[in-house]
Amino acid sequence: xxxxxxxxxxxxxxxxxxxxxxxxxxxxxxxxxxxxxxxxxxxxxxxxxxxxxxxxxxxxxxxxxxxxxxxxxxxxxxxxxxxxxxxxxxxxxxxxxxxxxxxxxxxxxxxxxxxxxxxxxxxxxxxxxxxxxxxxxxxxxxxxxxxxxxxxxxxxxxxxxxxxxxxxxxxxxxxxxxxxxxxxxxxxxxxxxxxxxxxxxxxxxxxxxxxxxxxxxxxxxxxxxxxxxxxxxxxxxxxxxxxxxxxxxxxxxxxxxxxxxxxxxxxxxxxxxxxxxxxxxxxxxxxxxxxxxxxxxxxxxxxxxxxxxxxxxxxxxxxxxxxxxxxxxxxxxxx
Amino acid sequence: xxxxxxxxxxxxxxxxxxxxxxxxxxxxxxxxxxxxxxxxxxxxxxxxxxxxxxxxxxxxxxxxxxxxxxxxxxxxxxxxxxxxxxxxxxxxxxxxxxxxxxxxxxxxxxxxxxxxxxxxxxxxxxxxxxxxxxxxxxxxxxxxxxxxxxxxxxxxxxxxxxxxxxxxxxxxxxxxxxxxxxxxxxxxxxxxxxxxxxxxxxxxxxxxxxxxxxxxxxxxxxxxxxxxxxxxxxxxxxxxxxxxxxxxxxxxxxxxxxxxxxxxxxxxxxxxxxxxxxxxxxxxxxxxxxxxxxxxxxxxxx
Numbered sequence: 169x170x171x172x173x174x175x176x177x178x179x180x181x182x183x184x185x186x187x188x189x190x191x192x193x194x195x196x197x198x199x200x201x202x203x204x205x206x207x208x209x210x211x212x213x214x215x216x217x218x219x220x221x222x223x224x225x226x227x228x229x230x231x232x233x234x235x236x237x238x239x240x241x242x243x244x245x246x247x248x249x250x251x252x253x254x255x256x257x258x259x260x261x262x263x264x265x266x267x268x269x270x271x272x273x274x275x276x277x278x279x280x281x282x283x284x285x286x287x288x289x290x291x292x293x294x295x296x297x298x299x300x301x302x303x304x305x306x307x308x309x310x311x312x313x314x315x316x317x318x319x320x321x322x323x324x325x326x327x328x329x330x331x332x333x334x335x336x337x338x339x340x341x342x343x344x345x346x347x348x349x350x351x352x353x354x355x356x357x358x359x360x361x362x363x364x365x366x367x368x369x370x371x372x373x374x375x376x377x378x379x380x381x382x383x384x385x386x387x388x389x390x391x392x393x394x395x396x397x398x399x400x401x402x403x404x405x406x407x408x409x410x411x412x413x414x415x416x417x418x419x420x421x422x423x424x425x426x427x428x429x430x431x432x433x434x435x436x437x438x439x440x441x442x443x444x445x446x447x448x449x450x451x452x453x454x455x456x457x458x459x460x461x462x463x464x465x466x467x468x469x470x471x472x473x474x475x476x477x478x479x480x481x482x483x484x485x486x487x488x489x490x491x492x493x494x495x496x497x498x499x500x501x502x503x
Numbered sequence: 504x505x506x507x508x509x510x511x512x513x514x515x516x517x518x519x520x521x522x523x524x525x526x527x528x529x530x531x532x533x534x535x536x537x538x539x540x541x542x543x544x545x546x547x548x549x550x551x552x553x554x555x556x557x558x559x560x561x562x563x564x565x566x567x568x569x570x571x572x573x574x575x576x577x578x579x580x581x582x583x584x585x586x587x588x589x590x591x592x593x594x595x596x597x598x599x600x601x602x603x604x605x606x607x608x609x610x611x612x613x614x615x616x617x618x619x620x621x622x623x624x625x626x627x628x629x630x631x632x633x634x635x636x637x638x639x640x641x642x643x644x645x646x647x648x649x650x651x652x653x654x655x656x657x658x659x660x661x662x663x664x665x666x667x668x669x670x671x672x673x674x675x676x677x678x679x680x681x682x683x684x685x686x687x688x689x690x691x692x693x694x695x696x697x698x699x700x701x702x703x704x705x706x707x708x709x710x711x712x713x714x715x716x717x718x719x720x721x722x723x724x725x726x727x728x729x730x731x732x733x734x735x736x737x738x739x740x741x742x743x744x745x746x747x748x749x750x751x752x753x754x755x756x757x758x759x760x761x762x763x764x765x766x767x768x769x770x771x772x773x774x775x776x777x778x779x780x781x782x783x784x785x786x787x788x789x790x791x792x793x794x795x796x797x798x799x800x801x802x803x804x805x
Contacts, residue, residue, distance in 0.1 A: 200742060208759055235741045236755075249641035249650065250658040250740040269642070368758045396760040426653070 196229045197432055202252035204239035204325050204415070205368040206389040210452040211256070217448060218439050222432065230432060238366030239325030246271065246420065253424050253433045256417040258325020258367075260284075261487045263418050276418045285414035286440035287454035290473055291326075291333045293405040294374065294383040294390045301381045305407050306337040309382060310355040317380035319370045320363035321490075321497050325415070327367070328491060330384040333411035335490070336474040340409070354500040375402055386413070387468070388453035412473035555773050558766035570756075570764035571771065578744040579752035580771070582660065586748060587728040590667040594724050595717065598675025603709070606683035607691060620676045623669055631669050632737025635662055658740030663748065666734040671727045675720035682716040683709075715790040719783065726779040730772055 203211060215232040222230045235242065235250070239258035243265050246252045257263055260283070266272050277284045295303050301314055309316050319327040331353065338344055338352035362379065364370040367386060371393050374383035382405075383390070390404050417437050424430040439445045446456040455468050480486035490496045527533070560567055570576060601620055605613060623631060639656040640646045649656060656662045690712070694704045732750040739746045747755065749772055756765035 233742050237741060245740055248636050249646055
C-alpha cells in the first residue's frame with residue numbers, strides 16, 4: 169500500500185517536472201541584454217523591432233532576453249558570470265569594470281559611433297503636482313526642509329549622474345571651486361532620507377510611497393513615470409542646467425565568442441543607431457543622437473548640458489575621485 | 504513557575520471556591536486581550552491579504568487571467584514549480600537522514616551538527632545567495648573552471664535550486680529531530696532485538712511514527728521554497744522568462760508600474776499560503792488524533 173502511494177507521488181512529481189521543462193522549439197538564437205533600470209520599456213519595444221528586422225534580413229529567428237537592475241549591480245553580475253551577450257548600461261565606467269576583468273575588448277568604446285552611446289539623456293527633477301515647494305533649480309535642493317530622493321551612487325548609474333550634475337552645477341556657480349562644490353553636494357545629501365539601489369526603486373519610493381519633495385531622475389524615467397502614473401500626481405521641472413548623460417552599449421566579447429553570437433550581437437547594437445532604433449529611443453524618452461529624428465521630436469527642451477569630460481576630465485577620473493571606496497561620496501555621506 | 508503553582512494550588516483552591524476559575528482573568532480583560540489580538544491580526548494579516556486580491560482583480564477577471572497567462576509569468580510559474588519539485592524531495596531525504604542520525608546515534612560533533620542544521624534560519628538570505636556567488640561566480644573559486652566547461656550554476660536554474668535548498672534545509676530536519684527525540688529509540692531497539700535489519704527498522708517502525716511529522720515539514724519546506732525571495736534574487740540574474748521565479752516576477756511587474764498584474768501574480772503566492780495553512784491544520788489534527796495500535800503484530804511478523 170505504501171509503495172503504491174509512493175508510486176503515485178512519483179507520478180505527480182514527474183508530471184510537474186515535465187511541465188516545468190522548457191519546450192524545445194525550432195532554431196531560435198537567443199541574446200541576453202543585461203541593462204540598467206529605466207530601459208525596461210525601451211528594450212521591450214526595441215527587441216521586438218529588432219527580431220522582425222533580423223528575421224526579414226536573414227530568416228533567422230532571434231529572441232532577446234532582458235535583465236534589469238541598478239547599473240553597477242548589473243555590471244557586477246556580468247563580472248560574476250551572468251552570460252550577457254550585450255550590455256547596455258548607464259555609464260561607461262560600469263562597462264570599464266567588466267572590461268577590466270578581461271571580458272570586453274579594451275577598445276570597446278571606439279567600436280561604435282558617438283562613444284558607443286546610441287542615445288543620451290539628462291538629469292531633471294520630478295516634483296509633486298503644482299510644485300508646492302517651488303523647486304526650480306539645483307540650489308533649491310539644499311534648502312532646509314526639502315527632502316530629496318535619489319538612488320545610491322554606489323550601485324546605481326543614474327545616481328552617479330545625479331551626483332555629478334549637482335557637483336558640476338556648484339562648480340559652475342560664480343566663485344565656484346572644489347571646496348564649494350563639495351559643501352554643496354554634502355548639503356544636498358543631508359536632505360536625502362533613503363538611498364535605493366536603483367533608479368526604478370527611487371521612482372517608486374517617490375511616486376508610490378509618497379516620500380520626498382523632489383526626485384532626481386533620468387529624464388526618460390521621469391517622463392515615463394508621468395505617463396504611467398498620471399500627470400495629476402507629479403510634474404517635471406527642468407533645471408536651467410544639467411549634465412549630458414551618455415549611457416553606452418557594448419558587446420561582451422568573451423561571451424559572444426563562447427555563444428557564437430558576435431555577428432548578431434553586433435547587428436543588434438548597430439540597429440540602435442538605425443533610424444528605426446533612434447525613433448524607438450525617442451519614443452521611450454531617450455534623446456536620440458540622430459539630428460533628423462531629434463529635430464522631429466519636440467518634447468526635449470533645450471537646457472544647458474555639462475559634459476563629464478569637460479568638467480571632470482573623464483569618467484575614470486570622476487569615478488576614482490568621487491565613487492571609489494573612501495572617495496568623496498563616502499566622505500560626504502559617512503559624516 | 505509550574506512547581507510553585509502545584510505547591511500553592513491546594514491552599515488557593517480552598518479560598519477561590521466560589522469563583523471556580525482560579526487561573527483565569529476577569530472577563531473584561533479576556534475580551535480585551537482577545538480583541539486586541541484579533542484587531543492586530545485583522546490589520547496586519549487580513550487587510551493586506553484582502554488588498555492583494557482586491558488589487559489583483561482591480562482591472563477585472565480577464566486582466567487577472569491575462570497577467571497569469573503571459574509567457575514570462577508562465578515561465579516564472581514553471582521555474583518555481585521545478586525548483587520546488589527538486590529542492591523539496593532532496594530536503595526530505597536530507598532531513599530524514601539528519602533526523603535519524605541525530606536522534607538514533609551518539610557520535611562526536613552531534614551538537615555541532617544540530618547547530619549547523621539551524622544555520623540557514625539564522626543567516627540573512629542575502630548571505631545565503633552570496634555564498635554561492637563567491638563559490639561559483641566567475642571571480643569565485645570554481646567559477647573559471649565551470650565557465651571553461653560550460654557548466655552554469657549561478658544566474659541559472661541550478662544556482663536557484665541550490666540557494667532554495669540552502670534556505671529550506673532546516674524545515675524537515677528540525678521537525679523530525681524534535682519529534683524523534685520525543686519518541687526515543689525504544690521501539691527501534693526492540694525491533695533490533697527481534698532481528699530486524701536497518702531498513703526494516705526504518706520502514707516498519709520509524710517511518711510510521713514520523714509520517715505526519717514528515718508531511719508537516721514538507722509543507723512548510725514547500726511554501727518557503729516557492730516563496731523565497733532574497734537568496735534567489737542574488738543568484739538569479741533576473742533574466743526574464745528564464746531565471747525569474749514567481750516572487751521575482753512580482754517585483755519586476757511592480758517596478759514596471761504594472762500593479763494589477765503584479766498583484767495578480769502575488770495572489771498566486773497568497774493562495775499557496777492559504778492552501779499551505781489549510782493542509783497544515785489538517786496535518787496537525789491528524790498528528791494529534793491517536794494512531795491505530797497494530798505495531799506489535801507487525802513487528803512479530805517481520
